[in-house]
Amino acid sequence: MTWDHQNADIVCQLFGVCCKLVLRNMKLTKKKRKQDGSGERWLPPQSQGPRRTIRRRTSLRLKFWFERTQIGIMETPPSDKSISKRSLRKKSGSRNYDENLMDEIFEEHLGVALKKKHKTKQDLEKETEIEAMISFSVGFPIDALREDEIRAGVVRELGGKEQNDYIVIRNHILAKWRGNVRKWLTKGEIRETVSAEYEHLISSAYDFLLYNGYINFGVSPSFTSHMPEATEGSVIIVGAGLAGLAAARQLLSFGYKVVVLEGRNRPGGRVYTQKMGCEGKFAAVDLGGSVITGIHANPLGVLARQLSIPLHKVRDNCPLYKPDGAPVDKEMDSDIEFIFNKLLDKVMELRQIKGGFANDISLGSVLETLKMLYAVARNPDERQLLDWHLANLEYANAGCLSNLSAAYWDQDDPYEMGGDHCFLAGGNWRLIKALSEGVPIFYGKTVNTIRYGNNGVEVIAGDQAFQADMVLCTVPLGVLKRKAVSFEPELPSRKLAAIERLGFGLLNKVAMVFPYVFWGEDLDTFGCLNEHSHKRGEFFLFYSYHTVSGGPALIALVAGEAAQTFEYTDPSFSLHRVLSVLRGIYNPKGIIVPDPIQTICTRWGSDPLSYGSYSHVSVQSSGSDYDILAESVGSRLFFAGEATSRQYPATMHGAFLSGLREAARIYQTTQVRQNNPRKYMLRNIGSSNDIVVDLFKKPDLELGKLAFIFDPSSQGPQSMGLMQITFGSSEESHLEELSELNPIKLPLQLYTIISREQAYQLQLITGGDECRLSYVTKNIGLKLMGSNALVNIGNSLIASITSARRGRGRNRLPIEQHHIP
Numbered sequence: 130m131t132w133d134h135q136n137a138d139i140v141c142q143l144f145g146v147c148c149k150l151v152l153r154n155m156k157l158t159k160k161k162r163k164q165d166g167s168g169e170r171w172l173p174p175q176s177q178g179p180r181r182t183i184r185r186r187t188s189l190r191l192k193f194w195f196e197r198t199q200i201g202i203m204e205t206p207p208s209d210k211s212i213s214k215r216s217l218r219k220k221s222g223s224r225n226y227d228e229n230l231m232d233e234i235f236e237e238h239l240g241v242a243l244k245k246k247h248k249t250k251q252d253l254e255k256e257t258e259i260e261a262m263i264s265f266s267v268g269f270p271i272d273a274l275r276e277d278e279i280r281a282g283v284v285r286e287l288g289g290k291e292q293n294d295y296i297v298i299r300n301h302i303l304a305k306w307r308g309n310v311r312k313w314l315t316k317g318e319i320r321e322t323v324s325a326e327y328e329h330l331i332s333s334a335y336d337f338l339l340y341n342g343y344i345n346f347g348v349s350p351s352f353t354s355h356m357p358e359a360t361e362g363s364v365i366i367v368g369a370g371l372a373g374l375a376a377a378r379q380l381l382s383f384g385y386k387v388v389v390l391e392g393r394n395r396p397g398g399r400v401y402t403q404k405m406g407c408e409g410k411f412a413a414v415d416l417g418g419s420v421i422t423g424i425h426a427n428p429l430g431v432l433a434r435q436l437s438i439p440l441h442k443v444r445d446n447c448p449l450y451k452p453d454g455a456p457v458d459k460e461m462d463s464d465i466e467f468i469f470n471k472l473l474d475k476v477m478e479l480r481q482i483k484g485g486f487a488n489d490i491s492l493g494s495v496l497e498t499l500k501m502l503y504a505v506a507r508n509p510d511e512r513q514l515l516d517w518h519l520a521n522l523e524y525a526n527a528g529c530l531s532n533l534s535a536a537y538w539d540q541d542d543p544y545e546m547g548g549d550h551c552f553l554a555g556g557n558w559r560l561i562k563a564l565s566e567g568v569p570i571f572y573g574k575t576v577n578t579i580r581y582g583n584n585g586v587e588v589i590a591g592d593q594a595f596q597a598d599m600v601l602c603t604v605p606l607g608v609l610k611r612k613a614v615s616f617e618p619e620l621p622s623r624k625l626a627a628i629e630r631l632g633f634g635l636l637n638k639v640a641m642v643f644p645y646v647f648w649g650e651d652l653d654t655f656g657c658l659n660e661h662s663h664k665r666g667e668f669f670l671f672y673s674y675h676t677v678s679g680g681p682a683l684i685a686l687v688a689g690e691a692a693q694t695f696e697y698t699d700p701s702f703s704l705h706r707v708l709s710v711l712r713g714i715y716n717p718k719g720i721i722v723p724d725p726i727q728t729i730c731t732r733w734g735s736d737p738l739s740y741g742s743y744s745h746v747s748v749q750s751s752g753s754d755y756d757i758l759a760e761s762v763g764s765r766l767f768f769a770g771e772a773t774s775r776q777y778p779a780t781m782h783g784a785f786l787s788g789l790r791e792a793a794r795i796y797q798t799t800q801v802r803q804n805n806p807r808k809y810m811l812r813n814i815g816s817s818n819d820i821v822v823d824l825f826k827k828p829d830l831e832l833g834k835l836a837f838i839f840d841p842s843s844q845g846p847q848s849m850g851l852m853q854i855t856f857g858s859s860e861e862s863h864l865e866e867l868s869e870l871n872p873i874k875l876p877l878q879l880y881t882i883i884s885r886e887q888a889y890q891l892q893l894i895t896g897g898d899e900c901r902l903s904y905v906t907k908n909i910g911l912k913l914m915g916s917n918a919l920v921n922i923g924n925s926l927i928a929s930i931t932s933a934r935r936g937r938g939r940n941r942l943p944i945e946q947h948h949i950p
């Protein structure tokens with residue numbers, strides 16, 4: 130093999146994505162020509178065999194799908210004889226990714242070259258090409274800047290020599306880190322390989338890649354030694370799911386003080402691996418997010434590699450069974466699958482005509498109309514088979530087709546991660562465990578209020594208040610829809626409207642551990658049709674977990690309308706149903722289906738920390754609602770989570786990437802604030818403590834240890850003021866209890882915002898400070914806070930009182946002390 134051939138070979142192996150794009154385009158062109166020439170023949174081409182979409186939005190993409198060459202895969206000979214000879218797919222047996230192989234290959238093909246002291250011009254050119262291809266495979270254009278690079282101003286002038294040099298250096302850094310993702314790549318290492326004359330570009334590219342989470346992200350144990358002192362500021366993260374954990378780790382590595390408040394008593398959120406079974410028969414089963422949907426450029430693949438966790442490719446073979454348990458006829462199977470694909474093609478064609486669909490038209494209604502128009506799938510067998518595909522679509526979208534927007538339901542298709550769909554050996558919990566190590570998480574803290582203002586934030590969880598510079602909210606869209614967290618001030622109306630419009634649907638699972646695998650070792654999935662359309666999503670797909678869970682585990686999926694009904698169905702009834710489906714399939718084959726050792730039925734819709742499974746584009750909504758959900762408010766309040774990811778919604782990797790995105794945004798905001806401190810300060814206001822202390826030097830009213838100041842510009846009973854209470858005297862026992870918060874026994878001042886009318890009521894309370902304090906907290910329901918929080922929340926009131934008092938000083942008006950109307 131000549132160098133060039135070898136090089137091309139490596140490039141093809143490494144960059145399945147690149148080759149895939151080219152070939153996919155070729156196939157698209159062919160398809161068009163064929164259609165144009167052959168008119169409206171709705172018959173499957175003879176070469177096409179059954180193909181299943183596993184959490185894929187549409188089979189469209191599968192039609193143009195082909196097997197790519199993937200490095201790091203160990204192939205075992207195909208064991209499945211049942212795969213149709215007509216299938217376009219390569220026969221695939223059990224495959225395991227060995228992520229360690231990745232390192233060996235990089236070392237073999239790149240490492241040696243990079244280590245060479247004296248490289249020829251030719252060597253350097255080849256190296257540059259390979260680095261460009263690596264960058265391409267992880268989402269960077271080979272010879273252009275990404276939009277976020279342009280926004281970040283990585284070069285002084287676009288399109289010139291400096292940009293070209295930057296791209297070469299950026300590709301070099303990316304390739305170097307991808308060569309060994311377990312190691313923290315330092316700027317110093319880049320300086321060793323790139324000439325000093327490019328120092329400014331090294332810094333520009335390295336900082337961009339680092340702070341945007343393109344290098345040095347993840348869970349390598351060696352990363353902890355690179356955690357700097359926390360000097361950048363403080364961030365509260367609400368939610369310890371993938372988004373929250375990804376952001377927390379990044380922010381810690383950037384030098385922030387971070388605390389994560391999590392409502393559950395575990396991390397992971399919608400990623401939850403349950404250990405099921407009994408002694409000797411344990412299985413780790415994912416009750417939430419399970420399949421890594423596309424391993425190419427997927428950050429979860431990087432995590433798996435850092436942790437040396439093998440991945441198992443979900444094999445394509447997915448036999449279908451009729452409601453009576455008989456296998457579906459293969460011919461009819463491929464015909465109906467073809468029709469299903471064709472219907473989706475038609476939806477796309479209709480969309481391209483003129484302005485497409487109106488916002489309020491559902492995918493379900495368009496498909497129903499097309500079904501009638503073309504008179505397809507009319508007999509019961511065909512209808513049930515088509516229903517199966519529709520249920521699969523409802524699974525991918527966690528929503529009934531009647532709720533999905535015909536115009537935008539698949540808006541994220543172009544960004545789909547390439548490559549195989551995989552299970553992680555031992556369950557996704559292993560990623561969560563590694564991600565949460567070393568992150569300060571407070572469990573059992575369900576946040577009910579997030580207050581934010583010019584100077585910081587206060588987050589309330591039950592009777593505890595947490596203060597910081599910024600807050601990142603990662604709670605699921607379902608929680609936002611229910612208004613389970615209140616925001617003060619209220620969120621901008623465009624965000625509220627997007628929360629309302631975007632869909633958040635349901636997928637449920639029945640997880641079962643059996644005494645042994647009765648369904649066949651060589652199957653990862655099989656499906657079952659339902660008699661009735663409204664039940665089409667009930668146990669329509671089974672996932673076998675025996676290859677990765679450590680035990681004989683099977684999961685039945687419940688999607689669409691059936692997922693809603695399932696929430697209110699007695700689990701013993703559901704189990705009875707699912708077992709009768711399994712017995713209907715296996716008993717006629719002479720296979721006894723044993724009773725499961727343990728079963729779990731999920732109810733994601735009733736879970737108060739989720740209220741559903743994942744997001745979708747519902748009627749009236751569009752992809753831009755994801756962007757609106759991602760918008761930060763006032764440089765203090767940030768949002769992450771799968772429903773803030775326009776490109777990768779409803780996925781684990783989308784959630785993870787949104788966490789990296791927001792960590793980058795918080796970092797940028799901090800830099801801007803530090804460079805323009807005045808822009809972020811309240812006008813005429815100094816340090817928070819000073820202002821408040823100064824104001825209370827001349828209170829408008831004093832009642833024992835309670836002092837009040839009011840906005841002199843407004844005298845009405847509803848006009849607001851501030852109350853201060855001073856602790857530190859040993860006379861009052863109750864106050865003494867509260868002063869435990871103040872272990873060094875200095876006088877402690879706490880504050881609240883109070884109306885004139887409430888202060889007036891307090892004047893009437895007898896029994897001393899203890900009774901007044903009790904009245905404030907119990908009867909009026911006000912919360913006491915520190916001066917920082919007061920300035921954050923009440924900053925406009927403080928500013929108004931300060932400026933009114935200054936004005937009053939200038940006008941020499943008498944100070945109206947102790948005056949309550």
Ligand SMILES: Cc1cc2nc3c(=O)[nH]c(=O)nc-3n(C[C@H](O)[C@H](O)[C@H](O)COP(=O)(O)OP(=O)(O)OC[C@H]3O[C@@H](n4cnc5c(N)ncnc54)[C@H](O)[C@@H]3O)c2cc1C
Nearest residue numbers: 368370371372392398399418419420576770771780781784
């Ligand atoms: C049944 C099911 C199957 C799925 N299958 C797949 C799949 O195969 N592949 C895939 O890629 N994705 C799948 N997903 C989607 C994927 O799991 C999610 O997109 C992803 O885990 C979401 O992560 P997140 O960080 O955005 O949200 P979450 O994981 O929900 O994290 C949010 C966190 O906030 C916490 N929280 C909520 N409210 C509060 C509050 N008031 N105070 C404090 N904490 C709060 C929650 O407890 C949670 O821990 C599935 C999801 C479900 C439910």
